[in-house]
């Protein structure tokens with residue numbers, strides 16, 4: 001059955017009337033000034049609306065026009081717009097903007113996408129937003145919310161925001177183009193949130209196929225489970241730099257987790273993107289592999305750790321940057337990227353060596369405090385954990401030896417947290433890039449959060465976020481008290 005877009009959009013429009021208007025729309029409605037809309041849109045990238053609104057207010061008090069903006073230095077701009085995300089880059093772009101507008105566009109903001117994307121700091125998303133909001137001209141601004149929600153609805157089946165924009169240009173009736181972004185941003189922030197959406201109160205729930213969604217659960221006290229405790233997210237990003245280009249930082253901003261564990265960063269310390277290093281609100285810890293473009297882990301934490309441990313003290317494991325541990329008051333958080341056994345199980349010996357070393361390490365830590373391990377374990381434990389168990393028997397990730405180690409881990413007193421909450425089949429965290437595997441949900445559950453048994457009750461919720469794109473894996477999360 002096709003998705004009833006003509007029923008859903010009018011209903012959402014009624015619904016979002018009571019929700020907060022995105023800041024760029026607000027500035028457009030208040031000022032009707034394309035220059036201010038452009039500046040506010042540049043400020044708003046990877047920044048919360050309330051932070052953008054305050055920064056725009058401070059900036060427009062000093063510089064309400066391009067001429068006034070030209071009089072401000074980069075240092076002054078940095079001070080005025082801080083703490084918006086990537087404020088240093090944005091200050092540079094804003095500093096260059098008046099001259100570019102004056103020399104190329106007679107001082108006016110252009111309205112075509114092709115011209116807008118030539119301005120400093122303006123990408124395709126910003127250009128579409130400025131064209132639609134400031135000029136009311138046909139454009140579809142696809143940000144992370146539009147891309148995500150359109151895929152949840154099955155209205156498009158795409159892997160990147162650009163593909164979504166192109167698919168929507170073909171399919172979405174033009175009457176919705178201008179407002180789809182502000183509508184789905186407001187709806188995505190308040191109801192259809194990236195992590196545990198409020199399907200229980202959603203006004204279009206009867207029409208939504210909820211593709212790839214793990215809805216929030218209610219705990220026994222009637223509060224939503226996601227409203228308590230700390231929120232931990234783990235994601236194999238399959239290359240940090242590529243993932244940044246596919247919206248990693250937007251996902252981190254919208255998930256707002258307390259700890260974010262990344263695996264397979266494939267980047268050395270001198271290759272880390274500037275926008276990642278400037279990410280606000282998190283302490284960052286990096287453990288790259290010695291070999292370039294290979295493996296490696298990172299943790300971003302809002303909570304200051306007592307200690308950080310890089311590796312487990314075993315040289316051949318530590319040189320691959322596979323284990324990074326943060327110690328907190330009453331728990332250890334271990335971020336780990338288990339090796340792949342490789343075709344023909346060529347690396348099985350190393351994987352078994354890693355498995356044994358990890359279990360010893362976890363057992364040692366467990367004597368002192370709770371152990372929370374998050375990461376890519378590179379193994380599907382049971383037949384329910386992959387779409388094609390028979391065809392994959394003895395393939396890497398589903399060999400008897402690897403599965404037996406999962407049995408050993410659980411028998412040693414650890415809990416696969418996701419299975420505490422969900423016994424459903426079809427719950428996967430990795431899909432091959434081949435044969436449209438993700439669209440067809442031909443996947444594997446190989447990313448986990450594991451805790452020691454004694455602390456199992458501290459896990460209030462566990463989820464798989466298959467609606468979040470940007471890697472061949474999707475993030476997994478737990479709420480921990």
Ligand code: SF4
Pocket residue numbers: 152191192193197198199200202203204205208209210213
């Ligand atoms: S039912 Fe759930 S997944 Fe679907 S649109 Fe509503 S909140 Fe989003």
